[in-house]
Amino acid sequence: MRLRLALLLVLALTLVAAPGRAEDRSIVVASTTSTQDSGLFGYLLPLFKQKTGIDVKVVAQGTGQALDTARRGDADVVFVHAKAQEEKFLAEGYGVKRYEVMYNDFVLVGPQSDPAGVKGQDILAAFRSIEAKAAPFVSRGDRSGTHAAELALWKQAGIDLSAHKGPWYREIGQGMGAALNTASAMDAYVLSDRGTWISFKNRGELAILVEGDTHLFNQYGVMLVNPAKFPHVKKEDGQAFVDWLISPEGQAIIANYKIDGQQLFFPNAKP
Incomplete structure (x- = not known):
């Protein structure tokens, strides 16, 4: 029992x-x-x-x-x-x-009117043009992989952001979707991973302006x-x-x- x-x-x-x-x-x-x-x-x-x-x-x-x-x-x-x-x-x-x-890959997205004249395949030249013309640019500013890639591109382009950063450069400390939404609202440039860009619906006047550069892998x-x-x-x-x-x-x-x-x-x- x-x-x-x-x-x-x-x-x-x-x-x-x-x-x-x-x-x-x-x-x-x-x-x-x-x-x-x-x-x-x-x-x-x-x-x-x-x-x-x-x-x-x-x-x-x-x-x-x-x-x-x-x-x-x-x-x-x-x-x-x-x-x-x-x-x-x-x-x-x-x-x-x-x-x-x-x-x-990463893509450089920006307003279709392209005020900085960056359209093409040379991402480093594009970054130099954005800085020279103080065109609005949205940075994730969140220590993400995309943010790290963006900072590396500024450095490779020969631009010291600590010396040249101004009101044109906006860090938001948020993710990719939020950065794209901010860029859409501001008609600004932004570096995006292609996957999030493809799935992003609120594009407004934004379009891919630079892609295919080996630096964007x-x-x-x-x-x-x-x-x-x-x-x-x-x-x-x-x-x-x-x-x-x-x-x-x-x-x-x-x-x-x-x-x-x-x-x-x-x-x-x-x-």
Whole structure:
């Protein structure tokens, strides 16, 4: 009788605990606003959950903020786009291994009237012209991958923003969607990732003016946060997400994400 009661108790505890374990299959991914604003996560994550049962909760921030979130141990995975910052994160011991996932490119967007005369393919000349004519320019100013790319372009163009920044240069400290909305309202220039631009609806008089320059390449990488530093990191489920993104299945799904027939991201994970 005692054995039977013990077995019944074990069975009851198992039945009570099972739903909790199922609900607990979730991970936190610190990522960029571009993967969120472009609609990529809205497309990818339901497919990942359908396959694995793992729910992905996204914290969408600029790349610098996303990496800081992971440095505090508040994420299981980081999925961002600023290689130098990602390699620093790894060197500090916060990540396990960086995997390249996909790429697209940045584009310089501005008013169709193009008051700074930048239309063409030379992004450095375009930045010089914007500064010389003090044409309105919106900067994300949020330590994101796009913001880092923009600052690098000013530097490569030979422009010291600390000396030349004026009312024409507006930093908003917000994500890509907000920057595009601000540029649309101001008829200003702005550097955008192509994915968010394609999905952006409030274009007003804005159009792509500079694209195709090799300086505008935009690579995305993913890393599991180091469970040796943060034991609460869900390493199995986090790694399952990383592995799925770089698998042939995940890569094909990324390639298939399109808006109005336009592909937003191009998978390039190494076999």
